[in-house]
Structure formats: structure tokens, C-alpha cells
Amino acid sequence: SLLLKIRIWAVTHVETNQHPAKRLIDPYNRTISYLRLSVTDRCNLRCTYCMAEKMQFLPRQKLLTLEEIRDVGKAFVTLGINKIRLTGGEPLVRRGIIGLVDSLASEEGLDELTMTTNGLLLEKKAKDLKLAGLGRLNISVDSLIPEKFRQLTRFGDIKDWHKGVNAAKEAQFSNIKLNVVVLKGFNDLEICDLAEYAIANEFDISFIEEMPLGVTKSHDRVQTQVCCGDIKQQLSQKFELIETIERTGGPSRYMRVAGTKSKIGFISPISENFCGACNRVRVTADGRLLLCLGNENSIDLKSIIRNHPGDENMLNEAIRGAIQNKPERHYFDPSRTDILRFMNTTGG
DSSP: OHHHHHHHHHHHTOOSSSSOOSOEEOTTSOEEOEEEEEOOSOOSOOOTTTSOSSOOOOOGGGSOOHHHHHHHHHHHHHTTOOEEEEESSOGGGSTTHHHHHHHHHTOTTOOEEEEEEOSTTHHHHHHHHHHHTOOEEEEEOSOSSHHHHHHHHSSOOHHHHHHHHHHHHHTTOSEEEEEEEEOTTTTGGGHHHHHHHHHHTTOEEEEEEOOOBSOOSSOOHHHHOOOHHHHHHHHHTTSOEEEOOOOOSSSOEEEEETTSSOEEEEEOTTTSOOGGGOOEEEEOTTSEEESOTTSOOEEEHHHHHHHSTTOHHHHHHHHHHHHTTOOSOOOOOTTOOOBOSOHHHHOO
16 A cells, blocks of 8 residues: 555655755655645635535544644645645635644745635735735636626625735735636636736736546536637737746746736646646645645545654654655546546645
8 A cells, every 4th residue: 555655665764864854856856845735625615617516525523623734734844845835625714724824934944835715705814814924825716707707606706806805915915826717618708808907916827727626517628628828829919928937836837928017827737737847745634645636646644643643753754755656747638537536625
């Protein structure tokens, strides 16, 4: 089993130095420096590409506690992770999220603590998140048209989204980026309008190809697939796009918009595989270390934490061993759903 392999690896790779090497390197010589840490599988929306309309969420006792999430984050920083993104579900529905941000932000060696959110709860929480030490925000939005926004989220109100974005601007985050999942026949004609909104507000924006995660009945993914090449072509008819090598640590490949402060990113898991430079792993809300978004390779960190409370060495060695099983790449195909878990379960 994967856990047995990890235990054998840990026994045969005991560090003689008191301080373990501050890097996680996978079998393909990729340095893992970025952790996406899910704090809940729950959400206040039901976006069609992300989850089923009638979701069965995990029992609360199966979720990591905030203290356990903090300990997992601390362990990864000890092992060389320098960027953590808090995700969900919707992370802002998790009670105590401000305190968790505060505790993680104080970790020595962590260069960046960010969050992905749908934005609807930012009106009340943006200021406190900034004061607690959150550095950047990624805010999801797939349409600015009220009826389309409600259709894609199933019951979201765009007015609440705007209130949240305005609160984030007032809190003066160092950077705000918008995330857009593009679906043909739903929002593909809004691509330029969404980019224009981002530019007007001096935000960055990333356009994302839909991934075949979880079985959805709302649409046929083959029919709604839009590749980033087509998105880029549509944008280039309205904006002057300039090639750049800028990166923010994630999978987005950016272009600058001439005469503005904004970047436009393209995340292309289907049309242009980017796994060769993957520097990321995920921890789900129930404590599974997921080594690849498009594979099922994982290890149960929750059982280690709860069966061996306070044993930092065991947790660290389990993580180090698990990284040796990180697969080379994903193999997404919109015509079939090989991964049955939805994004809210995985962590965005």
C-alpha cells in the first residue's frame, strides 16, 4: 500500500542531521514549494462545474480541526513550503477562519499566505483577514450578468459578490486576482467584459479550462469545453497582450495588458499540460495529502495526527515519503470522468 511504502521510505531515510533538509523534491526533480490547504468542503454556493446541486458534505467530525490544519501547515513550512493557499469549498464559511489565518501567517519561513474565495462573505471579513496577515486574494467569478451569475452558482446574488470585492479593495490587499472558469454557451461571450472589469479595477484575472472532476448533470463537458488558445485569441482582438515570464507560484501562464497594471492568466489543464513544472500538493479538508489534482494518489495525514498527537517527526516523515509517490502528470479527458470527487472535496 502507499502508506506501507511511505513507512519503509521513512525508516530508510532517517535524517542524521537534527534539522531535515528544507526542500521537498519529487521523483521528477520538481521542488514542491506550494500547498493548497482546504479548510472545509462546505460552500454557500453550488457552482455547476464544482459540485452537485444536492451535496452530501462530510460529517464535521471527519474534518480536520483548526488546530490540526494549523499543525499540517506548520509541518509543510518546516519542510520547505513557502506558499500556502487556503481553499474550500468556501473557506470563509469555516468558523474560526480569522484565527487560523493569524496563526499560519506568523509561521517563520512562510513567504505568502493567500486564499481563494467566491467573495460573497468578504463584505464582513475582508478587513479582519488583512489584519490577520492574509496577503493576497483570488476571487472567483464566472459572470457579471445577474441572471447568468445565479444560473452558474445556482442561487448566488451578484450584488453580494460586488459588496465583497469592494470590501477587499478597501482592505487594500496587495493583489486581487479574479478566477473565471469558461464554459461554451454559458459565459464564453463575456470573456472580454470580464477582462475589462478586472483592468478597470487594476486586478489580475485568470481564465481556466473546465476540468472533468465529479459527475455533473447540468451540462456536457465535451460541449462546453473552451481551450485557452481560443480565449487568448478572443482577448487579443480587443487588448494588446504582451508575453511575460512572470509567475505567481501557481499554474497560470500570464500575459501583460499593454498600458494597464493588469495581467491576464491562462490555466490550461486540458489543452496544454503544465505538469512538467508542477510545484504543488493539496491537503483536503478531511486531511488527505493529495499529490495530484488529476490522480487519486494520497495519504491520510489525519490518522497520523490523531493516532500520534504531537509527534512532529512522524508527520514530517510521512509527508516527505508521500512526495516520492507524486505522479508525473494528469491525463484529463472531457469526454469521461475518471475522478469522481468534486472540486469542493479536493480543495480549489
